[in-house]
Amino acid sequence: MxxxxxxxxxxxxxxxEYAQICKLLKRTPNITELGIFSAMWNExxxxxxxxxxxxxxxxxxxxxxxxxxxxxxxxxxxxxDAIVFKIESHNHPSFIExxxxxxxxxxxxxxxxxxxxxxxxxxxxxxxxxxxxxxKTKNLLRGVVHGIGGYGNCMGxxxxxxxxxxxxxxxxxxxxNAMTLGLVKKDxxxxxKAAGVNKPVIYVGSKTGRDGIHGASMASASFDEKxxxxxxxxxxxxxxxxxxxxxxxxxxxxxxxxxxxxDMGAAGLTSSSIEMASKGNLGIEINLxxxxxxxxxxxxxxxxxxxxxxxxxxxxxxxxxxHAKKIFDKWNLDFAVIGKTTNSKKIELFFDKKxxxxxxxxxxxxxxxxxxxxxxxxKLPKKNKIKKENLKNLKIIEVLKKILSNxxxxxxxxxxxxxxxxxxxxxxxxxxxxxxxxxxxxxxxAVAASVDSSAVYCWAHPLTGGKQVxxxxxxxxxxxxxxxxxxxxxxxxxxxxxxxxMGEFVECVQGIGEAAEYLKFPVVSGNVSFxxxxxxxxxxxTPSIGGVGxxxxxxxxxxxxxxxxxxxxxVIGKTVGHIDxxxxxxxxxxxxxxxxxxxNLFNEKNNGETLLKLIDTGYIKSAHDVSIGxxxxxxxxxxxKGNKGINLIKPKYLxxxxxxxxxxxxxxxxxxxxxxxxxxxxxxxxxxxxxxxELGTINEDKLFIDEKSKITIDELKSSNTTWLDNxxxx
Amino acid sequence: xxxxxxxxxxSNCDRDMDVALKKFGFKNKMVWHDDSELPKSDLVVLPGGFxxxxxxxxxxxxxxxxxxxxxxxxxxxxxxxxxxxNGFQILVETGLVPGVLLRNKYLEFICKNVFVKINDKQNRxxxxxxxxxxxxxxxxxxxNYFCTKDQLKEIEDNNQIAINYCDESGKIDDKFNPNGxxxxxxxxxxxxxxxxxxxxHPERMIDISLSGEDGxxxxxxxxxxxK
Numbered sequence: 001m002x003x004x005x006x007x008x009x010x011x012x013x014x015x016x017e018y019a020q021i022c023k024l025l026k027r028t029p030n031i032t033e034l035g036i037f038s039a040m041w042n043e044x045x046x047x048x049x050x051x052x053x054x055x056x057x058x059x060x061x062x063x064x065x066x067x068x069x070x071x072x073x074x075x076x077x078x079x080x081d082a083i084v085f086k087i088e089s090h091n092h093p094s095f096i097e098x099x100x101x102x103x104x105x106x107x108x109x110x111x112x113x114x115x116x117x118x119x120x121x122x123x124x125x126x127x128x129x130x131x132x133x134x135x136k137t138k139n140l141l142r143g144v145v146h147g148i149g150g151y152g153n154c155m156g157x158x159x160x161x162x163x164x165x166x167x168x169x170x171x172x173x174x175x176x177n178a179m180t181l182g183l184v185k186k187d188x189x190x191x192x193k194a195a196g197v198n199k200p201v202i203y204v205g206s207k208t209g210r211d212g213i214h215g216a217s218m219a220s221a222s223f224d225e226k227x228x229x230x231x232x233x234x235x236x237x238x239x240x241x242x243x244x245x246x247x248x249x250x251x252x253x254x255x256x257x258x259x260x261x262x263d264m265g266a267a268g269l270t271s272s273s274i275e276m277a278s279k280g281n282l283g284i285e286i287n288l289x290x291x292x293x294x295x296x297x298x299x300x301x302x303x304x305x306x307x308x309x310x311x312x313x314x315x316x317x318x319x320x321x322x323h324a325k326k327i328f329d330k331w332n333l334d335f336a337v338i339g340k341t342t343n344s345k346k347i348e349l350f351f352d353k354k355x356x357x358x359x360x361x362x363x364x365x366x367x368x369x370x371x372x373x374x375x376x377x378x379k380l381p382k383k384n385k386i387k388k389e390n391l392k393n394l395k396i397i398e399v400l401k402k403i404l405s406n407x408x409x410x411x412x413x414x415x416x417x418x419x420x421x422x423x424x425x426x427x428x429x430x431x432x433x434x435x436x437x438x439x440x441x442x443x444x445x446a447v448a449a450s451v452d453s454s455a456v457y458c459w460a461h462p463l464t465g466g467k468q469v470x471x472x473x474x475x476x477x478x479x480x481x482x483x484x485x486x487x488x489x490x491x492x493x494x495x496x497x498x499x500x501x502m503g504e505f506v507e508c509v510q511g512i513g514e515a516a517e518y519l520k521f522p523v524v525s526g527n528v529s530f531x532x533x534x535x536x537x538x539x540x541x542t543p544s545i546g547g548v549g550x551x552x553x554x555x556x557x558x559x560x561x562x563x564x565x566x567x568x569x570x571v572i573g574k575t576v577g578h579i580d581x582x583x584x585x586x587x588x589x590x591x592x593x594x595x596x597x598x599x600n601l602f603n604e605k606n607n608g609e610t611l612l613k614l615i616d617t618g619y620i621k622s623a624h625d626v627s628i629g630x631x632x633x634x635x636x637x638x639x640x641k642g643n644k645g646i647n648l649i650k651p652k653y654l655x656x657x658x659x660x661x662x663x664x665x666x667x668x669x670x671x672x673x674x675x676x677x678x679x680x681x682x683x684x685x686x687x688x689x690x691x692x693x694e695l696g697t698i699n700e701d702k703l704f705i706d707e708k709s710k711i712t713i714d715e716l717k718s719s720n721t722t723w724l725d726n727x728x729x730x
Numbered sequence: 731x732x733x734x735x736x737x738x739x740x741s742n743c744d745r746d747m748d749v750a751l752k753k754f755g756f757k758n759k760m761v762w763h764d765d766s767e768l769p770k771s772d773l774v775v776l777p778g779g780f781x782x783x784x785x786x787x788x789x790x791x792x793x794x795x796x797x798x799x800x801x802x803x804x805x806x807x808x809x810x811x812x813x814x815x816n817g818f819q820i821l822v823e824t825g826l827v828p829g830v831l832l833r834n835k836y837l838e839f840i841c842k843n844v845f846v847k848i849n850d851k852q853n854r855x856x857x858x859x860x861x862x863x864x865x866x867x868x869x870x871x872x873x874n875y876f877c878t879k880d881q882l883k884e885i886e887d888n889n890q891i892a893i894n895y896c897d898e899s900g901k902i903d904d905k906f907n908p909n910g911x912x913x914x915x916x917x918x919x920x921x922x923x924x925x926x927x928x929x930x931h932p933e934r935m936i937d938i939s940l941s942g943e944d945g946x947x948x949x950x951x952x953x954x955x956x957k
Contacts, residue, residue: 146838150839153780153869153871154740154742154780154784155742156743156779156780238783239780240740240783240785241783243739243740243742243783244740330764331739332739416841417841417842418838418839418840418841419841420839420841420869421841422841422869422931422934422940422941423742423743423746423778423869423934424746425746425749425933425934425936425940427940428939428940430941439939554939555939
């Protein structure tokens with residue numbers, strides 16, 4: 001095939017990029033080389049629109065061992081233990097083929113983690129769907145949930161937490177973000193940086209097929225009506241092979257044979273080989289006839305661009321080939337020496353004894369395009385004046401029932417009971433709480449993780465929204481008694497070529513950065529997914545934040561269910577009554593404008609750290625952060641989980657009762673305290689200048705405000721637990 | 731007491747079972763599916779997981795692996811063999827216990843706590859357990875136990891049903907059947923009662939921080955019964 005500008009454009013490169021390639025090579029690339037450039041220079045692999053802004057994120061900290069730039073981030077949790085973690089998107093494939101798209105998303109992120117030598121110990125996910133009424137939503141939800149479960153369950157890694165949202169902005173572009181945590185010994189971490197010349201390059205795992213060719217390019221473009229034609233670009237997952245690959249890799253890693261290892265993810269053999277060579281400042285030579293292929297007559301172009309799953313590339317020490325082969329034979333996996341490292345600093349490919357590609361690695365990596373895209377700054381929307389008479393006729397209990405059954409608030413048990421969340425025998429907080437918690441096997445420590453996003457706030461004001469998501473993650477970890485350590489982010493946005501979408505990206509990243517910096521909650525890994533749009537319509541800006549925290553003593557873990565009758569319930573943090581962009585405003589008042597609640601980072605940090613101190617003293621019996629739906633929704637959930645009621649005290653301040661109960665002011669937690677410890681608790685809160693209100697007393701079975709406003713917990717429970725079951729069974 | 735846990739390609743509860751057995755006093759050995767000889771054991775466990783990816787019928791590939799001939803011989807000579815979840819599926823494929831396991835009635839994987847009523851206390855697995863009802867954990871996609879009418883009659887006549895799904899009080903009713911199993915069967919024994927297959931995972935409930943502690947009751951009792 002003759003390569004020209006049009007062929008390059010069909011590969012997703014633009015005219016300037018093609019001209020740049022010819023200039024750098026000082027010739028026209030052949031088709032295999034063009035394929036390699038298109039794979040390395042697409043948005044998904046090159047971060048060409050985002051790099052400039054991502055650089056500004058805080059990535060360092062006392063406990064950070066590895067920040068962004070490797071397969072995953074790594075944090076130190078003491079005693080020579082480290083946690084490897086990352087979140088990644090698989091949005092485009094999941095919309096085209098929900099089961100395989102979601103399954104391979106989970107498979108891919110687990111590979112990123114065990115490539116570094118860590119055994120995966122927990123999976124999480126954040127999934128976003130269109131309006132429940134949209135004709136595709138139900139099938140997409142079912143397919144995605146089956147796919148996530150199908151892969152994670154088979155791997156034997158518990159899925160411990162997640163988040164599911166519905167919003168019409170995802171009608172044409174769903175989001176599937178998968179996160180994995182792995183456990184590794186600090187002195188047994190593996191990296192992708194090759195070292196030494198003439199070292200054997202080994203291919204292990206599944207055979208290479210024609211699936212997923214140009215998957216990464218597909219994920220770098222918008223959808224149009226021809227989307228069905230893209231099905232062949234979706235990879236097909238084989239969790240069984242991945243389980244074997246995991247065990248085989250960990251067995252090989254126990255010795256000292258491996259110099260570098262890299263999984264073949266997006267852009268397959270191309271990006272993995274180039275990355276290893278580039279990081280080691282080396283060249284690499286590959287004989288493509290040696291690559292194990294699933295189908296006959298695959299061309300060099302297809303072999304290099306296939307995104308077949310469950311494959312790894314390893315640079316071995318000389319003389320270790322036999323030892324390594326034995327291990328992969330035992331696990332019935334393909335093993336082939338396909339090439340070697342060189343000092344040419346080029347990638348050189350051979351097929352049928354002919355050279356089929358010869359590109360200096362530097363121009364693929366360092367000369368890859370970087371754009372300073374135009375972006376528009378978002379104005380803070382004006383506050384709405386809510387007319388008091390609109391609130392007058394509302395009955396608190398009726399509103400509460402509506403909110404509890406809202407698709408974005410209701411119980412997601414239908415989803416998580418399909419995920420094995422107890423395998424590995426260390427899950428001490430299962431899905432449905434503020435964070436999932438797993439013990440560090442055989443120790444007193446536990447790791448908490450949560451994944452959060454607040455697209456509505458980010459849409460209303462990206463800078464505030466960006467900060468808020470980080471704060472929410474911080475709170476979810478603190479609510480279970482974990483000290484927040486670091487985050488991973490998955491940045492899901494529309495087209496970077498659209499100034500408004502790009503502005504949303506830039507300002508969300510700025511917000512994330514500011515909050516992460518202030519809270520000492522650095523970003524150690526992440527992924528950007530642009531072009532989540534169909535034709536001209538983009539999704540609401542949706543950065544997902546995966547937070548990880550540590551409990552030094554897992555017996556001090558807190559859950560949100562109310563524990564004992566007559567205990568006192570407090571709300572920590574100040575309530576000013578911010579209604580705009582709350583679930584109440586959007587769904588009950590049908591008011592979609594206005595700014596999101598303000599973030600005060602000082603209060604956020606102070607409130608959170610003070611609560612952690614209180615938890616450490618043992619005075620806190622249960623805790624839950626206040627998020628969408630406000631105080632009363634948080635309290636209702638604690639009642640439902642604990643099967644207990646509460647006598648709520650009417651607020652003393654002058655704001656309206658409705659505003660008090662449903663506003664979404666930030667930095668707040670509900671906590672349960674034993675009466676006899678109340679004084680000690682309030683002393684500590686006062687000493688740390690943390691605002692709190694006494695909210696009520698726990699009773700047997702009713703949420704009670706006054707004679708006119710009361711409801712049994714059973715009724716609340718049925719409001720909360722029936723929507724999703726009914727939706728999926730109709 | 732010596733135990734052996736078999737690891738098949740795709741087993742994923744093998745480590746959890748190892749942890750549980752050791753916690754309650756067994757000297758446990760992990761045995762690779764491709765070995766031909768079983769170490770000297772008082773108990774052999776086929777653990778949960780997705781052996782061979784469950785790509786054919788669940789358990790069918792594993793039932794033909796090399797070690798299984800030794801396991802079958804061991805069982806036929808009266809040795810105690812217990813299959814949990816995928817291990818149960820492997821056992822039915824070998825024919826050591828009767829029946830088959832179909833896909834769950836609602837076609838979905840289920841991970842949750844369930845109550846089971848102990849039906850037979852003559853066997854060495856459940857003998858001397860004080861409770862009538864245990865709270866255990868299930869996590870499976872194919873746990874819907876089925877057998878023919880004749881088989882069922884035989885199973886009932888021989889008192890081979892080990893445990894049935896029930897509610898907290900021990901009431902056995904379709905309402906408490908998580909997967910559509912015939913007669914709410916959660917676990918079954920062979921005629922001689924030395925082979926037990928069950929869907930629930932006792933190894934996931936062995937300390938207070940996990941989903942519960944009834945698994946501890948099961949293992950403590952089991953090792954005492956074997957002494």
